[in-house]
Amino acid sequence: MRVDYDKREIVCSVGDLVHESTYRRIGVERGDGFRRMWIGQDIHSRRAEQRAGEDPKYRAEVHVVHRTTLAGWSITITGRIDGLSVDRDEQRVNIEEVKSIHFDLELEALYRSEKLQRHLYQLLLYAYFLSSQPDFTGFTFEPQLVLIDLVSGDTKIVDTEFDRDRVATTLDTSLAKLIEELETAAALRVAKRAFADTLHFPFDALRPGQEEMISAVARAVYQRDSLLISAPTGIGKTMAVLYPALRQSLKLGKKLFVLTSKTLQQDAAITALRLLNDGSFRVLRIRAKAKMCAHTEMICHEDFCPFAARYSEKMEKSGLLQHLVTSMSYFDPDITFELARDREVCPFEVSLELIEQADVIVCDYNYIFDPYVGLKAYQQENDYGDCVLVVDEAHNLVDRGRGYYSPELHEKSFDDITKHLMTRNCWVEGWEELLELLRAHFHELAQVLEGDVKQALCEPNRELFIDQRTEWERLVLAYIGWKIDNRIAEEDDPLIDFYFKLVKFTNLLAEDGDEFAHMVEKTQDGIKLKIFCKDPSRFLGKIFDSAHATVALSATLEPFDFYRKTLGFPEDRTAELSLPSPFPRDNRKIVVVSEVDTTYKRRADHYDRIATNVADIGDAGDGNFLALFPSYAFLREIAERLPPMRKHVMVQRTDMTDYERNAILDILRNRSQKGNLILAVSGGMYAEGIDYQGDMLAGVMVVGPALPQVSFEQELLKQYYDEQYGAGFEFAYLIPGMTRVVQSAGRVIRSETDIGVIALLCKRFTQETYTRYFPSDWYEESPRELVSRKPALDVRAFFDEKTIKPQLRLVF
Known part of the structure; x- marks a missing residue:
């Protein structure tokens, strides 16, 4: 409407x-279900x-x-x-x-x-x-x-x-x-517009760079433009973006979506919005469906879940929606969960009901960009004209976007379905023949995989998959009817899971374009087919183009040309704003260790030297240090070679539990004088997902440029971007890798009083190919200034010169 x-x-x-x-x-799907x-x-x-x-x-x-x-x-x-x-x-x-x-x-x-x-x-x-x-x-x-x-x-x-x-x-x-509802909404809109005119920045003074951001965001929203902002961590990006975006959205009667890739970013947004809100506008935070499920098992069907049964009737009788809307300006997911559970209605569905009532929605990227999870109520033929989008840490959207359009089908799921149905007294006609046809096609496509070749391009039969989709839908309908009749409730059902994957796969097979590659792969569990989306910009771009305005921000959103192209921002209405670090350069020491080589071919010859440098630099100052590696395999090699240290060493593993991850953070918060050394991977939670507040971190070591590992898919990306822009290596490897480096370095200096060290270990950090992606405020005239012959001594001398201990704090 x-x-x-x-x-x-x-x-x-x-x-x-x-x-x-x-x-x-x-039900199986929201809305009118099977229709x-x-x-x-x-x-x-x-x-x-x-x-x-x-x-x-x-x-x-x-x-x-x-x-x-x-x-x-x-x-x-x-x-x-x-x-x-x-x-x-x-x-x-x-x-x-x-x-x-x-x-x-x-x-x-x-x-x-x-x-x-x-x-x-x-x-x-x-x-x-x-x-x-x-x-x-x-x-x-x-x-x-x-x-x-x-x-x-x-x-x-x-x-x-x-x-x-x-x-x-x-x-x-x-x-x-x-009309009565619209006129009531119009009166409310006038009141919100009046509130927006009186809304002031919640702090007494602006930090350097915030005034430029506030002006640029306000202009972009008013003029229906897109805006890319690259600004260092700690400058106060969150408030400097949300304050003008909220003011303009309320004035124009638009919904403001704050989109994040991590929960911690949502926490920061909610904190900022609470400082701005006196109860005059409504904020909704959408939590993941699994975390909002009040049932013992997540089975979203009226016949299996008491919180889904008679949902509309119970919502009408309870008046829950009206109660939430009239009594709260922040729809806290914890409160929504408790109130919905008390009335025996689905908490997640209740949170979705609140979208229409909210002025600001804080949620994961998925709810706008994922074509199968996205909020359909706000996606009428990809029209987001009533929405202002704020995309936080937008550099993460490139890989996320590829994932949305890269479905897979595994031969192993055929065996899982067979085992599942063989244990059921269920007569579902035709499933064995369908699986045989699919398996035969999988193996026909896999004939190109000879010898040691594990992956190759292929051309799946589109008509076969279209027929399969229709036949599996008929089968699934009969199967669900049987489950309902027999009161069989299962959270995990391999047949239903396979069906939805088949639908996604078949739908994307219909998409033509060079940005898609069809792949067949030989795995330990059988044949796998994958549609690999090399470039999601066509799909993401439709959303940005239809939105009233979009503001994308990150500490690493440069080069702008890369993100404008890979994310699909409209060429004719996208502005850019780059801000340098306002923090004193004397509070930060950057050293480049050029005596080690971390390239894949040479790193094994340098393991011992790298381990020695990591230990020496880590012991050169008090407090906690973080060492980041391109892969877990590389990390383990260095961990095994570390010489004895004063610091306690903690190593990130692939199989760590939430308890273990949080235990490490607790240890960092309770910093001993000698401190700790964490060995972790670039791009992981310790590199990007943690806010190191107070004196949690004194230094970061980045071992190697963190380029993505060479693989069949990365080489397809390289070839694609070579053909598109003549920049295959840059787009597929170099820029993603150096983005991780700069993100990791940003863990240390987050305010004007922070003091810390950044050490970059690899001779490639002296080469112009890589140093051109260093932030300009890292050096005065040339990146060569950063090269250190005696890095540990330079780090120790830096800390000795300071009269205060290393200190960090987070600024929203």
């Missing part, structure tokens, strides 16, 4: 009127073909527009009639609304439900719109609701009488209610 309050114009769909007061429905599956679309197509063969006057999917006025508003209502047959000789109009449902599971309940009345209301509105056109004066209208079984294809017809005056009265009532 689109509303122009100044012109008093409304453009809405029939669905906006028919479903205006309904709560969400919880949205591909099999539902297939049924609609078959019905259209059948009717067109019976009636030459029959037309499918007829668009209709109705215009009217009420209470000073101009209203345009759009809709699409599933089937229309006009007999002008007989002056008779037959209108069909087709609904595909699971007869065994849904038909009986439908006849007793309000949902049936909504379907009939939709059908009657179409009849009314046509009857209002001069061409249909005097015609008789015969509306029919056509119900088709998803499993058998059987059809049931529900006839309804068309009383034009009665429908007109009902429509006026619906529109009057809609």
Whole structure:
């Protein structure tokens, strides 16, 4: 729905009127469930073909527009009639609304439900719109609701009488209610606009760089532009971006989405928003579905979960949504969880209900960018025109974006399905044949993998996968019906899991473009097929292009050209802002150790020398030091060779539990005088995901440029970006690696009083290919200034010169 309050114009769909007061429905998929599956679309197509063969006057999917006025508003209502047959000789109009449902599971309940009345209301509105056109004066209208079984294809017809005056009265009532809600919203919008005019920056003074950020963000939102901001950690980016973005969003009546890749970034955003909020606007934080599940097992279906059963009815009776909206300005997920659990309704679904009521939504990237998780209520044909997007730590979105469009199918899942169904007394016809066909195709594609070749490009049969998708949907419908009948509740079901992966895979097979590669791989568990998205910019760019405005920020968002291209920001309306570090250069010591070589071919010859340097630099100052490595294998080699140290050494492992990770952080917080040395991997939680507050960290050592490991996929990226921009090595390896280096270095100096050391260990850090990505404030005239012949002595001398101990604190 689109509303122009100044012109008093409304453009809405029939669905906006028919479903205006309904709560969400919880099932295999939200919304109308199975009807949205591909099999539902297939049924609609078959019905259209059948009717067109019976009636030459029959037309499918007829668009209709109705215009009217009420209470000073101009209203345009759009809709699409599933089937229309006009007999002008007989002056008779037959209108069909087709609904595909699971007869065994849904038909009986439908006849007793309000949902049936909504379907009939939709059908009657179409009849009314046509009857209002001069061409249909005097015609008789015969509306029919056509119900088709998803499993058998059987059809049931529900006839309804068309009383034009009665429908007109009902429509006026619906529109009057809609206008009342919009005028209430308009009054609230005026109040929020007035609040925005009085909203002031919550601190007495601005830090260096914040004024430039505030002006640039306000201008971008006002002018409907995109803005890329690269500014160092500790400068106060979060508040300097959210303050103007919030002001402008409230003034313009837009929703502000704050999108993050990590929970800690959400904490920072919520802290900033609380400082700005006196209760005049509403903030919603969306927590992951698994963490908001109140049931013993996460089975999102009304027949299996008491918190999903009769959800709409319980929400209506409890008044929970109204209670939350009228009593809170921050929809805390913990409070939402407790209140929803108390009323036995799904906490996660309740949090999604609150989207419409919130002015600011703080959530993970997934809820906007993932095509299967995204908030469909705010994704009407990829239109985010009512949204302002703030993308925090936007450098993380490149890999995340690739992952959204890189589905995989594993042959091992065929065996899992076989084992699963063999233990069930369930007659699901045809699954063995389907798996045999798929397995045969997998092995046919894998014939290119000869000898030691583990991965190769391939061309999957699209038609085969389309057929498989349709057949598996029929099978899944029957299977779910059997599970419901037998009250079998399982959180993990290999058949359902495989089906959804098959749907994603098949959907993306239909995408053409050089940015996709189809791969076959030989693994220990069998053959794997993967669609590898080398460049997600086409898909991410559609979102940025449709959003009212986007602000992307990070301490490492340069070179801007790289992120503008890989993320798909619109060329004609994207501005850039780069800010240097405002912190005293004398408080930071950067040393480059050029005597070691960390390249893959030479690193083994330098393990002992690297270990000695890491130990010597770590012991050169009190406090905690962090040493970061390109891989766990490299890390382990150095850990085994470390000489005895004064510091306690802790090593990150791939299998660490949450308890172990948090225990290390507790040890760092309770810093001993000698301190600790953490050996960890670049790009991991200790390198990017932790805020080292207070005196938790005195120095960081980055061992090697942290380039992505050479692999089949990285080489495909290199080839692709060579062809696109002539910058394959830079885009695939160099920039991602140096981004990690700069991110890691930013762990140390986070305020004007922080003192610390950054050590870069590898001769490549003296080469222009790499040093051109150093921040300009790291040196005065040349990166060669940073090279140290005696790094440990230089580090010790630096700390000896300081009269205060190393100290760090986090600034939001």
